[in-house]
Amino acid sequence: MRIVVLGIGNILLSDEGVGVRVVEKLEAEYIVPPEVEIIDGGTCGMEMLDQLEDLDGLIVVDCVRHGQPPATPILLRGDQVPVFFKTKLSPHQISLSDVLASLELTDTAPKTTVIIGIQPASMSLGMELTPEVAARVPELLATTIAELKALGITVEARS
C-alpha cells in the first residue's frame, strides 16, 4: 500500500500556497504510517513523477477556483477529477496534469485520486494566507485525515 498526500501551490502568492500549508501542518501535528508519504510539491511538475508512480491513493490539496465565495472548500473525486484538470481551476494543473498524463501513458497512474481544495481570497504577493483561508485550514486538514481514513490509514496526533 502506497499513498501520497500532495500539497501544491506557490507559497509566495498568499492563498495560492494553501495546499503546502495544509500538508506542513499534517506533518507537524501528526505521525503518519510509513506507507504514507507527505510531499510539499510547491509548483513542481515532472520532478515528482517518481514519487507519484503506482500509488494506491493520491490526495491532492490545492487552491481551487470553483466560482464560489472566497474560502469555500471543495472536494472532488471520481469523474470530477479529470474535469478539474481539463478546465484549469488551479494554476498548477498544467504541470500536475502532465505528470498524471505521463503516469497514464506508462500505466502507473494512482488507483484513486481526490482533490481537496478551497477557493482563494487573494493570490497577491505575500507569504501569509489571508485570515479567511487560514481559518479554514483546520477543516482542510480534517478532510485530509478523513480521506486517509477512507483508504484505511489512521494517523496519530503528536503529543
Next chain:
Amino acid sequence: MSKRVTIDPVTRIEGHLRVDVEVEAGHVKKAWASGQMWRGVENILIGRDPRDAWAITQRICGVCTTVHAMASVRAVENALQLEIPINAQYIRNMIMLAHGIHDHIVHFYHLSALDWVDVVSALKADPGKAASLAQSLSNWNGNSKAEFTKVQDRIKGFVGTGQLGIFTNGYWGHPAMKLSPEVNLMAVAHYLQALEVQRYANKIVSILGSKSPHIQNVAVGGVANALSLDSQSVLTMERLLAVKEWMIKLDDFVKNVYLIDVAAIGGFYADWTKYGRGITDYLSVPDIPLDGKGTVFALPGGYIEGGKIESHKPITSFNDKFFLDGVSEAVTHSWYNYSGGNDKSLHPYKGETTPNYTDFQDDGKYSWLKSPTFYGKPMQVGPLPRVLNMLAAGHEPTKKYATAALDLVSTIAGAKVGLDALHSTIGRHAARAVGCAVQSDELMKQWDLLLANMGKGDMKTFNKPTFPKGEQMGVGFHEAPRGVLSHWVVIESGVIKNYQCVVPTTWNAAPRNEKNEPGAYEACLLGNPVADPEKPLEVLRTVHSFDPCLACAVHVVDQENNPVVTVRAV
C-alpha cells in the same frame, strides 16, 4: 497581405509566455515575445535575513527550484566574501549537474521532441525496421524489435480509445513533420524510456539535497549534509554508492540515446540549420567550482561577440569584474516604471521592481519581462552560448562530443555539417545534448573528487557566516540549464536591502530594450517559415529550442482557459 498570429500560451507544460508574429509570404516578418505574468518576488525578500533567501527564491519556479537556491547562497557568500568547504562545493556541483541533466532530458523528449516527431505516424512504422535503424545508430539495450512493438501497441491503445492524453496538443500530420514512421517510432520509444531514466537524475538530487522536489541541504556557508563513511542518517558510503549507480545509468542514456537521437533528428531536419540564428552575441558563466572561493572552474564560461569563436572573452571567477559591471536591465517596453525614467537601464544592485501595467502595446510596453543587456547589448544565453564558449576556451570533452554529434548529423544529412550549423533552431537542441554529455562526465568526476577528499579525512561541509555592520553587495551566478542565472543582493547590517534575480528566460524572451533592439526570441523568429498560420508549428519549434520557462521569469497566475492559438488577420 500580412497575417498576425498570437500564440498564447507557447509552452506545453510551463505556461505564461505569449508570442506574436506577423507573417508575410510564409515567413515571419516581425515578432514580439511577452511575459504574461508579474514577477514581484524580489519585493518579498526585502527586510529578510539573507540566510533565508535561498529557501524563498527556490519557490520562484516550478522547474528550476535548485538553481535559484544555488544562485542565492552564492550571492550572499559573495557579498560576505565567504569561502566554503570544498566538500560543500562538490555536493552542490553534483546537485546542479544532476538537475541539469534531468532538465535537458525532460526538455528534449517531453517538452519539445513532439514539435519534430509525429506520434500518430509512428503507428504506421514497421517495428523491425525501426529496431534495425536504431541499432545501426547505437548499442543501447532498449532498441529491440520487441521493445518497439510493445511501444507501438501501447500508443495504439491510446489512440484507439480516442484519448491521446499527454499527446493531445500535437500537430500530427503537419506538412513540416518530415520523419519516417520508423524514426518516429524510435523517438516515441525513447520518449517513454526517458520517463523511466529521468528518475535517476531526480533520485541523485533528492539524496544529496535531502528532500525532493525542494532541496533542503543548502546553507549560506556550505551544505547541511553531515558526511560520514559509516554512520547512519547522514550521507554514508552506502548512499554515495547508490548515487554512483544512478549516475552510470544516466550516462548510458545521455551518450547512447539522447545525444544520438538529437544528432539523427538534426540530420533529418538539416534545413532547420538555416533558421533561428537571431542574436549571436553569446553569454555564459563558468561553473562547477573546484575550489572554495570560486576561482577555478571545471566548465569555462565567457562572452562571444557576433558568433565569432575567436572573439571569446573569458569570465573567470565569482568576483569577475567584466561580468559584474556588464549587466543592466531596461524597462522601456516592460510593464514597470523606473523612478529615474524609463529610458534608463539599471544595474541589478540599483534595480527597481515597480509595476505599471498598460495593456499590450506593439510599439510601447508589452511584457512583464525586463530587457537585460550586457554592456548595452541584448544577449542569447543557454546551451548554445555555453557550448560555444567552452569550445572557444579549448575544453576538450566539449570538443569530443560536439565533433561526434556533428559527424553523425553529416552522415545522416549526406553533407558536411560544421560548427556554423549550430547557430540555429536545431543547433540549440544539438548544443544542449552536447552540453549534457559534458555534464554527465563531470557529474561522475565530482563524485570521485568528493570521495577522494573524504578519504583524506576531510569531512567539513559548512563555514558559519557572520554579517558585519554596514552595507555589502554580492552576486551569485550559476550556469543553469537555460543559461546564465544571476542573483544580486544588497545587505545592510545583516538584512536584505535590495534583491534582483536576472534569470535565463528573461535574457532570451526579453522585449525590445531601451534602444529598441529585439530580444533573442524576437530576433531568432525573423525569417522563420510558417506554412499554415492556423498551425504555427514552426514558430513553436524555434521558441521551444530555447527551452522557455516563464514560471520564474515572471509570476502570478490568474489564467483562465486560454486557447492554444488565436489567429488574427491584420
